[in-house]
Amino acid sequence: MWEAYRKKKQHILIGIMSGTSLDGVDAAMVRIDTNTSGSIDQIELLGFEYIPYSVELKERLISLCSVEHARLDDLVIANYGISEWYVSAVENLLKSTGIERAAVEAISMHGQTVWHAPDQVPFPVPDGQTLVKATLQIGEAAVVRERTGIPVIGNLRARDMAAGGEGAPLAPYLDLIVFRSQHVGRIVQNIGGIGNATVIPAGAHTNECYAFDTGPGNMVMDTLVREETNGQLQYDTGGEIAAKGHVNDELVESFYKNDDYYEKVPPKSTGREVYGSAFAARFRDEGRKRGLTFEDIIASATALTAMTIVRSYQRFVFPIHKIGDVIVAGGGAHNKTLLAMMRKSLAPDCQLHTSENFGIPDDAREAIAFAVMGHESLMGRPSNLPAVTGAARPVILGQITL
Numbered sequence: 001m002w003e004a005y006r007k008k009k010q011h012i013l014i015g016i017m018s019g020t021s022l023d024g025v026d027a028a029m030v031r032i033d034t035n036t037s038g039s040i041d042q043i044e045l046l047g048f049e050y051i052p053y054s055v056e057l058k059e060r061l062i063s064l065c066s067v068e069h070a071r072l073d074d075l076v077i078a079n080y081g082i083s084e085w086y087v088s089a090v091e092n093l094l095k096s097t098g099i100e101r102a103a104v105e106a107i108s109m110h111g112q113t114v115w116h117a118p119d120q121v122p123f124p125v126p127d128g129q130t131l132v133k134a135t136l137q138i139g140e141a142a143v144v145r146e147r148t149g150i151p152v153i154g155n156l157r158a159r160d161m162a163a164g165g166e167g168a169p170l171a172p173y174l175d176l177i178v179f180r181s182q183h184v185g186r187i188v189q190n191i192g193g194i195g196n197a198t199v200i201p202a203g204a205h206t207n208e209c210y211a212f213d214t215g216p217g218n219m220v221m222d223t224l225v226r227e228e229t230n231g232q233l234q235y236d237t238g239g240e241i242a243a244k245g246h247v248n249d250e251l252v253e254s255f256y257k258n259d260d261y262y263e264k265v266p267p268k269s270t271g272r273e274v275y276g277s278a279f280a281a282r283f284r285d286e287g288r289k290r291g292l293t294f295e296d297i298i299a300s301a302t303a304l305t306a307m308t309i310v311r312s313y314q315r316f317v318f319p320i321h322k323i324g325d326v327i328v329a330g331g332g333a334h335n336k337t338l339l340a341m342m343r344k345s346l347a348p349d350c351q352l353h354t355s356e357n358f359g360i361p362d363d364a365r366e367a368i369a370f371a372v373m374g375h376e377s378l379m380g381r382p383s384n385l386p387a388v389t390g391a392a393r394p395v396i397l398g399q400i401t402l
């Protein structure tokens with residue numbers, strides 16, 4: 001069946017991403033042109049849709065991402081239930097683009113990460129014990145396949161992890177295609193729930209690029225804003241709350257210094273397991289102990305994100321590579337206070353942009369990336385980057401539900 005796919009020079013796919021912010025579903029319809037050797041020539045975004053999660057779903061997911069609150073029966077139900085959100089995103093895209101269902105060759109869906117455990121833990125095996133790392137993205141491909149009538153590729157992180165990688169980040173595969181430059185060293189900085197950086201030195205070969213999670217993105221700010229406003233606000237729109245507060249440097253430094261993640265050498269990845277509700281509560285309590293207002297605490301949480309991003313460059317990138325552009329993507333690109341803090345700590349010859357300036361809408365990068373990775377799998381081509389994830393070798397990602 002995929003022989004015919006591989007012979008075609010033009011493909012339409014839908015990529016679906018629902019990230020660690022737990023804010024909702026991003027879905028991108030893309031047209032991918034391939035050349036005679038089967039590699040990608042051009043990627044065009046045909047449409048983009050976002051469906052915000054309801055407050056109820058978000059609360060359920062937050063519980064599922066917490067060892068203290070998660071229940072196995074809720075997890076099993078959510079695995080099927082959340083698929084309906086992905087189905088709606090696909091239907092919305094078909095409607096808004098006017099593209100016929102039959103023209104879409106596949107849906108490549110990330111699912112919703114509930115637990116990401118890239119650090120090995122012991123597990124019994126027939127001849128004793130082994131060390132295991134694991135990750136779980138929920139969302140049942142069979143449900144999406146059945147409702148939409150379109151083949152689905154899912155579970156894209158698993159194969160990289162099975163090959164010894166972190167299973168993340170994967171989107172740098174797209175960054176290399178879109179942002180690589182012969183003359184300028186670039187960092188693509190995603191700021192979603194978690195922050196992650198793709199480093200693309202000028203003229204770099206694929207195996208000279210690397211990437212890593214920088215630490216918290218919007219996750220801590222979002223949790224604190226949601227809690228203070230009893231869910232009236234889901235995040236600090238435009239960074240306006242942070243702009244009204246004062247950063248408490250001592251608080252920010254203490255959270256930076258007492259976290260050994262930042263010193264860990266890449267490849268590395270992290271998630272809500274570390275920077276979720278319990279972390280945010282500790283940050284808030286320490287802020288209150290210092291007599292800070294809500295605005296000061298949000299300003300300080302914003303500064304922690306900016307600091308962990310820029311210091312990760314100072315530690316792992318700037319000593320080795322000259323970087324001319326930092327390109328911000330993800331929802332954090334809309335937070336003006338965060339961007340201003342980052343800009344202030346970067347050298348004047350390092351320009352700060354958003355991915356919008358490079359033709360990739362800030363919110364669409366990851367959904368486009370998953371469409372592209374799904375396409376590569378159908379072409380029979382690997383799309384993990386071992387230099388990025390730490391995998392032993394390039395592997396073909398995902399599982400297909402025909």
Ligand SMILES: Nc1ncnc2c1ncn2[C@@H]1O[C@H](COP(=O)(O)OP(=O)(O)OP(=O)(O)O)[C@@H](O)[C@H]1O
Nearest residue numbers: 019020021192193194218235237238330331332334
């Ligand atoms: N207008 C805005 N102003 C400030 N922040 C915003 C705005 N819009 C979105 N955000 C932030 O972006 C977040 C969503 O970002 P995004 O969709 O990139 O995350 P994600 O895909 O869930 O995360 P990840 O990349 O970690 O998987 C929101 O939770 C919010 O914090």
Ligand SMILES: CC(=O)N[C@H]1[C@@H]2OC[C@@H](O2)[C@@H](O)[C@@H]1O[C@H](C)C(=O)O
Nearest residue numbers: 020113116168169170171194196366
């Ligand atoms: C396990 C997981 O879901 N990781 C996400 C998360 O969100 C940002 C960062 O942490 C990144 O590692 C990854 O997602 C993006 C899409 C990636 O794989 O590139």
